Amino acid sequence: MKKYFLPTLTAAVLTACAPTAQTTTTAPATTAPEPAAQPVAPNWQQQADAFLKEYSTEYQRLYAQSSEAEWRSNTHIVAGDTANSGATARANERMAAFTGSAANIQRLRELLEHKQDLTELQVKQLQTALYNAANSPQTIADVVKRRIKAETQQTEKLYGFDYKYQGKSVTTNDLDELLRKEKNPLKRQQIWEASKAIGPTLKEGLLNLRDLRNQTVQALGYPDYFSYQASDYGMSREEMMTLVRKINEELRPLYRELHTYARYELAKKYGVKQVPDYLPASWLPNRWGQDWSAMVEVKGLNLDPVLAKKGAEWQVKQAERFYQSLGFPALPTSFYEKSSLYPLPKGATYKKNNHASAWHMDLNQDVRSLMSVEGNTEWYETTHHELGHIYYYLTYANPEVPVLLRQGANRGYHEAMGSLMGLAATQKPFLAGLGLVDAKSQTDQTQTLLKEALNYAVFIPFASGVMSEWENSFYADKLPADQLNARWWALAKQYQGIVPPTTRGEQYLDPATKTHINDDPAQYYDYALSYVILFQLHDHIAKKILKQDPHATNYYGSKEVGQFLADIMRPGASKDWRMVLKEKTGEDLSARAMVEYFEPLMAYLKQQNKGRKYTM
Numbered sequence: 135m136k137k138y139f140l141p142t143l144t145a146a147v148l149t150a151c152a153p154t155a156q157t158t159t160t161a162p163a164t165t166a167p168e169p170a171a172q173p174v175a176p177n178w179q180q181q182a183d184a185f186l187k188e189y190s191t192e193y194q195r196l197y198a199q200s201s202e203a204e205w206r207s208n209t210h211i212v213a214g215d216t217a218n219s220g221a222t223a224r225a226n227e228r229m230a231a232f233t234g235s236a237a238n239i240q241r242l243r244e245l246l247e248h249k250q251d252l253t254e255l256q257v258k259q260l261q262t263a264l265y266n267a268a269n270s271p272q273t274i275a276d277v278v279k280r281r282i283k284a285e286t287q288q289t290e291k292l293y294g295f296d297y298k299y300q301g302k303s304v305t306t307n308d309l310d311e312l313l314r315k316e317k318n319p320l321k322r323q324q325i326w327e328a329s330k331a332i333g334p335t336l337k338e339g340l341l342n343l344r345d346l347r348n349q350t351v352q353a354l355g356y357p358d359y360f361s362y363q364a365s366d367y368g369m370s371r372e373e374m375m376t377l378v379r380k381i382n383e384e385l386r387p388l389y390r391e392l393h394t395y396a397r398y399e400l401a402k403k404y405g406v407k408q409v410p411d412y413l414p415a416s417w418l419p420n421r422w423g424q425d426w427s428a429m430v431e432v433k434g435l436n437l438d439p440v441l442a443k444k445g446a447e448w449q450v451k452q453a454e455r456f457y458q459s460l461g462f463p464a465l466p467t468s469f470y471e472k473s474s475l476y477p478l479p480k481g482a483t484y485k486k487n488n489h490a491s492a493w494h495m496d497l498n499q500d501v502r503s504l505m506s507v508e509g510n511t512e513w514y515e516t517t518h519h520e521l522g523h524i525y526y527y528l529t530y531a532n533p534e535v536p537v538l539l540r541q542g543a544n545r546g547y548h549e550a551m552g553s554l555m556g557l558a559a560t561q562k563p564f565l566a567g568l569g570l571v572d573a574k575s576q577t578d579q580t581q582t583l584l585k586e587a588l589n590y591a592v593f594i595p596f597a598s599g600v601m602s603e604w605e606n607s608f609y610a611d612k613l614p615a616d617q618l619n620a621r622w623w624a625l626a627k628q629y630q631g632i633v634p635p636t637t638r639g640e641q642y643l644d645p646a647t648k649t650h651i652n653d654d655p656a657q658y659y660d661y662a663l664s665y666v667i668l669f670q671l672h673d674h675i676a677k678k679i680l681k682q683d684p685h686a687t688n689y690y691g692s693k694e695v696g697q698f699l700a701d702i703m704r705p706g707a708s709k710d711w712r713m714v715l716k717e718k719t720g721e722d723l724s725a726r727a728m729v730e731y732f733e734p735l736m737a738y739l740k741q742q743n744k745g746r747k748y749t750m
């Protein structure tokens with residue numbers, strides 16, 4: 135889950151505001167006696183400055199209050215307790231009443247009508263404020279209020295759920311570990327089913343939220359909530375879908391090989407004679423089949439034992455050391471004091487959000503992360519991912535960047551930074567430098583690349599296919615309530631080549647088991663884009679800065695790499711994201727680097743798959 139990435143405005147709304155050109159006229163210096171007083175043209179820049187100053191101060195204050203309440207609601211969930219949800223709803227209502235107020239919207243539009251007279255930075259801020267207003271327009275205050283309440287309730291249901299396996303309460307960490315390790319297919323099916331048991335409890339709330347989310351943004355002229363989120367990139371819904379479909383197409387040949395390989399290898403592993411045409415979801419080492427890397431263990435590079443020994447706290451500290459080695463500062467002490475980094479102690483009387491997130495509490499130095507870190511490879515990567523958000527926050531929280539523009543160049547960049555560091559932190563030269571693996575031991579490069587492909591390439595059809603297509607149908611096409619699960623599994627079959635172990639009718643709601651469907655709605659393509667961007671950045675760093683093979687890098691200690699990343703982070707959203715990429719890598723957004731990275735694997739997979747039946 136991403137927290138509080140406040141987006142920038144779309145072309146759609148800009149046009150709706152119909153800016154009329156008007157140039158500021160400064161009175162020429164006169165020597166002659168003053169003529170009769172002329173009406174003075176307003177100085178729009180001064181007016182915008184005055185407005186933005188006041189607006190930003192109040193915005194930041196309410197934002198911090200809302201974050202604080204949300205933090206409590208996500209770290210201290212008690213069944214039946216209404217104190218937290220009440221406080222959170224009230225804080226969010228205050229925020230909504232301000233950002234969506236009719237007076238503010240009117241003033242923002244008025245100022246934007248004089249766009250030509252304003253600085254670029256002013257225009258960006260005003261557009262952001264108007265974009266935020268569309269998330270809570272007070273012209274429909276009642277809808278906004280109901281939405282806030284429904285969102286708080288959904289969070290409680292989502293993270294208050296008691297998962298049960300073999301009659302005992304288990305955490306999602308437990309379920310994930312079981313799915314990575316269990317070899318008995320029948321047990322695997324039970325574990326997988328246990329992980330889906332939450333779905334039906336979220337159905338009513340999700341359907342209600344769909345309508346409320348659509349209605350809120352429609353009041354300011356967006357056709358639907360998916361379009362609203364896409365507009366944050368300056369793109370229409372159709373443009374975003376075209377982009378993610380293209381990314382999916384480009385990675386499809388590799389995915390097809392991986393899919394064929396996995397069907398045969400897993401059938402062997404589970405002792406199933408008849409290789410299935412589609413992968414049963416319960417065969418895969420991840421609840422949604424979005425990451426299959428646990429399928430492969432590379433001899434000499436298996437991190438799990440050493441990470442288990444080092445422990446969870448070491449992982450967080452180690453990730454921080456990595457960022458520091460690049461020149462980033464130590465984390466503020468408050469990060470360690472106020473974050474919630476580890477699983478709750480056994481027997482705790484409350485629950486917490488079980489999905490990792492990073493929070494910019496006050497849009498300044500109060501940064502926190504909510505995780506349940508355990509000593510294993512998955513959390514090792516996730517820790518690097520979350521610290522990427524944290525360092526992004528800290529880097530753009532500087533006097534040059536106005537509060538309203540303290541966001542990523544786009545949301546995908548925010549996700550890319552830490553994932554990039556996660557990839558870098560698993561490459562052999564880096565691990566050897568750290569003493570986590572033996573530098574002298576021979577390791578199989580093909581197996582290493584295969585394991586990486588099972589993580590990064592396998593993710594694409596899930597993110598840009600299943601998740602994005604489903605949410606597009608859900609919000610924009612108003613997918614009927616009796617087709618939610620059917621659509622999900624049709625997409626899983628089409629894009630991932632995955633089928634459920636048994637028929638999953640509409641009494642289930644499997645998409646809702648993905649936390650983002652509930653609390654990070656209509657934005658999952660961010661992660662698909664982030665993987666594409668991260669390979670572009672990694673390719674540039676490896677080849678141009680470190681002069682190393684992208685498959686075997688060691689970023690550790692490189693101030694130049696740190697500079698490169700900090701330069702992208704520092705301006706936040708005050709620079710156009712397309713220009714940033716072009717300036718920093720010389721390229722437009724493209725899957726080229728990602729495809730190229732995995733290219734050496736294709737020959738191996740084709741060889742392995744010789745004589746096997748392809749079904750996708």
Ligand code: X8Z
Pocket residue numbers: 135136490491492516519661
């Ligand atoms: O949700 C996340 C992050 C939180 S911002 C841990 N990720 C996606 C997921 O878990 O589904 C990271 C990659 C994909």
Ligand code: ZN
Pocket residue numbers: 135136519520523548549
């Ligand atoms: Zn993230």
